Amino acid sequence: MPLNLTKIAFGAQSFADLESWYANRRSPNLTTRYRPTRWEECIGGSLFWIHQHNLVARSEILGFSETDNGRWSIDLEPRLIPVYPQPKRAHQGWRYLKGEPPRDLAQGEEVGDVLPGALATKLQRLGLI
Numbered sequence: 001m002p003l004n005l006t007k008i009a010f011g012a013q014s015f016a017d018l019e020s021w022y023a024n025r026r027s028p029n030l031t032t033r034y035r036p037t038r039w040e041e042c043i044g045g046s047l048f049w050i051h052q053h054n055l056v057a058r059s060e061i062l063g064f065s066e067t068d069n070g071r072w073s074i075d076l077e078p079r080l081i082p083v084y085p086q087p088k089r090a091h092q093g094w095r096y097l098k099g100e101p102p103r104d105l106a107q108g109e110e111v112g113d114v115l116p117g118a119l120a121t122k123l124q125r126l127g128l129i
Contacts, residue, residue: 002045003038004097005061005074008090009051015082018049018057022080028059032094035072039064047076048097054085055102081105087124 007030012018022028036042046058060077067073074094086102 002043002061003036003041004045004048004058004101005036005042005094006048006050006055006088006091006097007094008092009049009056012051015051015056018051019080022059022078026078028076028078030074030076030094031067032072032074035064035066036094036096038096046081046101047074047094048083048088048101049080050088050090053087053090055083055088055097056085057082058101058104 009018012021030047042061043063045061047061048055048058050056057080059080062075062077065073065075082105083102084105
């Protein structure tokens with residue numbers, strides 16, 4: 001089973017902003033200083049985006065390539081797949097996703113009003129969601 005990564009959608013004011021990042025790009029990628037040590041296991045997995053302390057969408061990881069300046073590029077599928085929001089704390093850079101990833105939203109499925117991340121985390125710790 002491939003590994004998944006998480007990354008904060010820094011600068012995105014809304015989910016629509018995140019979608020616009022993918023709108024006109026044929027081969028979206030993410031530049032990072034360090035390649036994951038388990039990078040081969042990540043190919044075929046997904047990069048999950050964190051927005052407002054929730055995992056909200058994912059893109060499949062197609063591969064890794066080194067850039068001219070010695071950094072690494074995480075090459076992504078040009079399709080953003082919305083997922084059922086799952087609380088996740090913000091962090092710097094990328095991290096491996098531990099545990100079960102959230103499920104994809106079905107075509108036409110609406111999430112409705114999503115609880116703020118801090119509230120959802122507290123309710124989850126209490127076993128209420």
